[in-house]
Amino acid sequence: MSIALADPKMMASSSSGSSLFRHTFALTRRSVVGRLRQPAVLAPAFIFPLFFAALGSASFNKLAGDPYFTANIAKSFMNYAVAGAVLQGVLFGSTSAAGDLATDIEQGFFERLLASPISRTAIVLGRLAGSMVVAVVQVVIFLAIFLIAGAHVESGPLGFIGLIGGGALLALAMSGMMAGLAIKSGSAEVVQGAFPLVFVLMFLSSAFFPRHYMKGWYRTVADWNPMSHIVEGMQGFMNHDLNASQFAKSWLLPFCIAIVSIAFALRALNNRLAAS
Amino acid sequence: MNQAPIIATGLSRYFGTGDNAIKAVDGVDLEVHQGEIFGFLGPNGAGKSTTVRMLTTLLKPTAGTAFVAGYDVVKDADKVRRSIGVALQDAAIDPLMTGRELLTLQAVLYGLSKIAGKNRGEELLERVGLTAAADRRVGTYSGGMRRRLDLALSLVHEPTVLFLDEPTTGLDPMSRLTLWEEVKRLNAGGTTVLLTTQYLEEADQLADRIAIIDHGHIVRQGAPRELKAMVGSPTLSISVASNETDEARSILSRFGDLRPTSEGTLGVGLARGAEDVASVIRALDEAGLKVRHLELDEPSLDDVFAEATGYRLEGADAANKPVETEAAPEVKKSRRGRK
Amino acid sequence: MSNLTAEQPVNVRTISEGARPFEVVAILVKRSMIRVRRMPSAFIPSLIMPIFQLIAFSGAFGFAVTSLGIKNALDWYVPLNAMQGASFGALGVSFGLINDMQTGFFDRILMAPAQRWVTVISSLAAAVVRCFVPITFVVIVGYIGGMNTPGGPMAIVCVAIASVAIALVAAGFALGLTFRMRNLGAATLTQFAIFFTIFLSTSQVPLSAMSGWLRGVARINPMTNILRFARQGFLGDVTWEQSWGGLLAMGALLILTFIYAMTGIKKFDQ
Numbered sequence: 042m043s044i045a046l047a048d049p050k051m052m053a054s055s056s057s058g059s060s061l062f063r064h065t066f067a068l069t070r071r072s073v074v075g076r077l078r079q080p081a082v083l084a085p086a087f088i089f090p091l092f093f094a095a096l097g098s099a100s101f102n103k104l105a106g107d108p109y110f111t112a113n114i115a116k117s118f119m120n121y122a123v124a125g126a127v128l129q130g131v132l133f134g135s136t137s138a139a140g141d142l143a144t145d146i147e148q149g150f151f152e153r154l155l156a157s158p159i160s161r162t163a164i165v166l167g168r169l170a171g172s173m174v175v176a177v178v179q180v181v182i183f184l185a186i187f188l189i190a191g192a193h194v195e196s197g198p199l200g201f202i203g204l205i206g207g208g209a210l211l212a213l214a215m216s217g218m219m220a221g222l223a224i225k226s227g228s229a230e231v232v233q234g235a236f237p238l239v240f241v242l243m244f245l246s247s248a249f250f251p252r253h254y255m256k257g258w259y260r261t262v263a264d265w266n267p268m269s270h271i272v273e274g275m276q277g278f279m280n281h282d283l284n285a286s287q288f289a290k291s292w293l294l295p296f297c298i299a300i301v302s303i304a305f306a307l308r309a310l311n312n313r314l315a316a317s
Numbered sequence: 318m319n320q321a322p323i324i325a326t327g328l329s330r331y332f333g334t335g336d337n338a339i340k341a342v343d344g345v346d347l348e349v350h351q352g353e354i355f356g357f358l359g360p361n362g363a364g365k366s367t368t369v370r371m372l373t374t375l376l377k378p379t380a381g382t383a384f385v386a387g388y389d390v391v392k393d394a395d396k397v398r399r400s401i402g403v404a405l406q407d408a409a410i411d412p413l414m415t416g417r418e419l420l421t422l423q424a425v426l427y428g429l430s431k432i433a434g435k436n437r438g439e440e441l442l443e444r445v446g447l448t449a450a451a452d453r454r455v456g457t458y459s460g461g462m463r464r465r466l467d468l469a470l471s472l473v474h475e476p477t478v479l480f481l482d483e484p485t486t487g488l489d490p491m492s493r494l495t496l497w498e499e500v501k502r503l504n505a506g507g508t509t510v511l512l513t514t515q516y517l518e519e520a521d522q523l524a525d526r527i528a529i530i531d532h533g534h535i536v537r538q539g540a541p542r543e544l545k546a547m548v549g550s551p552t553l554s555i556s557v558a559s560n561e562t563d564e565a566r567s568i569l570s571r572f573g574d575l576r577p578t579s580e581g582t583l584g585v586g587l588a589r590g591a592e593d594v595a596s597v598i599r600a601l602d603e604a605g606l607k608v609r610h611l612e613l614d615e616p617s618l619d620d621v622f623a624e625a626t627g628y629r630l631e632g633a634d635a636a637n638k639p640v641e642t643e644a645a646p647e648v649k650k651s652r653r654g655r656k
Numbered sequence: 657m658s659n660l661t662a663e664q665p666v667n668v669r670t671i672s673e674g675a676r677p678f679e680v681v682a683i684l685v686k687r688s689m690i691r692v693r694r695m696p697s698a699f700i701p702s703l704i705m706p707i708f709q710l711i712a713f714s715g716a717f718g719f720a721v722t723s724l725g726i727k728n729a730l731d732w733y734v735p736l737n738a739m740q741g742a743s744f745g746a747l748g749v750s751f752g753l754i755n756d757m758q759t760g761f762f763d764r765i766l767m768a769p770a771q772r773w774v775t776v777i778s779s780l781a782a783a784v785v786r787c788f789v790p791i792t793f794v795v796i797v798g799y800i801g802g803m804n805t806p807g808g809p810m811a812i813v814c815v816a817i818a819s820v821a822i823a824l825v826a827a828g829f830a831l832g833l834t835f836r837m838r839n840l841g842a843a844t845l846t847q848f849a850i851f852f853t854i855f856l857s858t859s860q861v862p863l864s865a866m867s868g869w870l871r872g873v874a875r876i877n878p879m880t881n882i883l884r885f886a887r888q889g890f891l892g893d894v895t896w897e898q899s900w901g902g903l904l905a906m907g908a909l910l911i912l913t914f915i916y917a918m919t920g921i922k923k924f925d926q
Binding site for chain 3: 375405407414421
Binding site: 092095096098099100101102103104107237240241244245249250254255256259 | 715
């Protein structure tokens with residue numbers, strides 16, 4: 042795709058803050074368009090989370106008969122499963138987006154970007170912002186489907202925004218990490234190879250089942266897994282009145298991870314530039 | 318011997334249906350005699366590999382009949398398979414296996430007993446010079462070694478008819494010569510060989526008879542010497558300044574038929590042979606045309622090919638791999654207009 | 657041009673008397689094992705995934721089954737993941753076949769005087785041999801995790817039978833699809849088919865714990881019967897009542913997928 046380089050705005054000096062914004066915006070647009078033009082790649086990030094949520098709702102709904110579950114976790118298993126689906130969809134989407142970046146590197150487009158007067162930071166930020174945009178669309182679609190199916194956002198409109206913001210920040214954190222991996226390795230295969238890690242992060246958390254019911258070492262791992270806390274923040278928006286801890290878990294935590302992962306991605310970029 | 322080992326009559330294979338059907342092979346008549354090397358010559362996409370795939374039972378003909386080793390390729394496919402050896406393009410060899418393992422596998426596939434298979438494998442490894450490399454994975458072999466192993470695999474069951482589909486494409490000259498020698502030795506032992514090639518020299522060196530195939534049709538068939546004799550006169554190629562081309566062409570046409578030649582040169586088949594060369598030069602000189610380059614060629618298979626098809630095979634993208642596939646057989650090639 | 661018919665064969669020097677089916681199957685299975693050994697990177701994920709899923713399912717969803725009276729979550733999930741691991745072997749067969757088609761090696765097999773059913777059986781046999789490795793590992797992890805087998809050794813026999821049957825069914829389906837599609841899409845579609853068939857059954861919880869649409873689908877899904885057959889020795893005694901439905905489902909699926917594979921290779925031949 043040549044959108045980025047064909048845009049005359051891109052050719053402006055890369056030194057100013059406004060040009061960084063323009064470059065990031067143009068590359069974000071390229072990233073989003075690139076994602077939307079690969080429906081076959083994007084589809085699993087929609088189909089599987091919705092399927093697992095539907096499966097979990099039908100399989101585990103009897104859990105809603107447990108007094109602890111209804112009192113402290115959710116009124117129905119479907120309401121519980123919404124946040125897990127959002128987490129799963131965003132993690133899938135972000136990982137496959139990093140695959141696009143690795144493909145850019147493999148096919149030489151990344152080199153073309155580096156050879157043009159574009160801010161280096163914008164190359165990474167554009168990709169991450171693209172993932173955030175896709176995540177926002179994804180969360181909105183997911184919530185619409187679940188609301189039609191009978192789910193309810195207990196925390197009201199602000200909770201709705203809380204879920205969307207949480208999804209976007211999680212996308213930023215995960216994309217940063219995967220983008221760093223893509224830049225460091227320059228291999229789409231390596232990025233694809235990170236998918237099992239995503240599965241581990243999801244399953245060893247409360248994304249699909251409440252931590253309360255887990256036991257032993259599995260529970261300990263889930264307690265320490267940041268994904269548990271992020272998804273529980275989102276579950277809070279779905280199932281409880283609005284409170285600050287929901288934002289702390291689903292916004293602040295991914296934001297902190299995002300700072301680390303963006304630093305990792307930029308460092309990987311610097312190392313690649315230094316090596317070339 | 319009751320009949321020729323390979324007989325095809327009206328053999329055709331179309332891909333697709335209706336008006337959009339691509340006629341990869343269209344009414345090929347062929348007869349390969351016992352004990353001969355038969356060259357099947359044509360550029361990429363001409364229909365060589367499709368014909369071979371039909372004769373070796375890998376592809377069912379759309380129309381026509383073919384008998385190989387006396388058996389119908391459709392009705393008696395199993396008997397045909399027992400009688401033939403095949404080395405297809407791109408030496409289809411599993412790179413994770415060793416040469417010896419592949420020979421053992423091939424022996425089992427053809428029903429040889431364990432001991433017979435082992436002995437035959439050793440004999441063939443020796444014959445193609447791969448004994449030392451027999452226990453190495455094929456992935457580590459050079460292109461020439463892979464081709465030789467492929468040849469050895471095709472000989473495991475001592476076939477009476479051997480099909481070699483572009484056996485030397487992509488090989489270096491030395492490997493090519495080695496393989497030619499092996500094919501000659503096999504043929505001397507009584508094996509009938511049908512080899513497809515896009516190399517004129519290969520067909521000239523090896524084949525007792527050749528067939529030229531173009532756009533799915535056989536356009537010439539016979540012994541190379543006979544075919545060259547049919548073209549008759551030698552070809553004189555000249556080059557002149559580009560603004561003098563038309564006048565030069567007009568003068569040359571007085572001495573014989575104009576023939577397609579390489580880019581930037583003009584060619585004429587001298588009707589009275591080499592003795593006309595001096596007359597041509599004189600005529601060009603008298604017209605004030607300056608000859609930059611001049612070459613006289615006795616008829617070659619390339620001339621036969623050019624005469625039959627209207628373009629030359631040499632340089633017609635010979636380096637490219639053929640891309641005849643069932644989904645989209647390629648029928649394009651570089652073409653020079655026939656004058 | 658001669659217009660002869662094949663009254664008599666030409667020069668019957670050939671030493672080939674046609675392939676012996678059992679030997680062909682054995683050597684092609686051996687080749688499959690050689691490829692696994694020399695390219696472990698293609699096989700290891702199919703070994704790790706069922707073990708990871710066993711740990712993840714029993715760890716995450718354990719309460720959902722133990723609250724229904726099942727002693728240990730592993731009792732419920734070991735048979736499931738053994739069968740899943742077995743089905744991954746079928747995917748390996750599909751990938752291998754596609755690779756052979758793309759490299760032309762499959763032409764070599766087709767040109768040999770071996771009957772087509774032997775080629776299909778060879779691939780199915782390879783899938784069965786490959787599936788024993790993940791089944792064994794899953795069962796070992798189950799034992800380490802303290803799974804119960806009140807049905808005694810028959811519990812393991814039932815899991816093994818069901819897993820082998822699933823490997824054969826999945827491989828038959830994969831072969832049929834691969835012969836028809838001839839590209840990697842066949843492996844992907846097989847993966848989807850296996851995934852949805854397994855999960856739209858009693859994979860996670862018993863039928864009695866399900867609600868809504870899933871209960872309706874799982875009830876008619878033959879995988880539910882096969883899972884019941886595979887699990888019976890882990891939940892109680894092995895009985896005919898718990899077995900016949902699964903055996904019937906396995907038999908029917910085996911016949912159907914074998915026919916699908918055979919018609920596939922016939923189509924491929926044409």
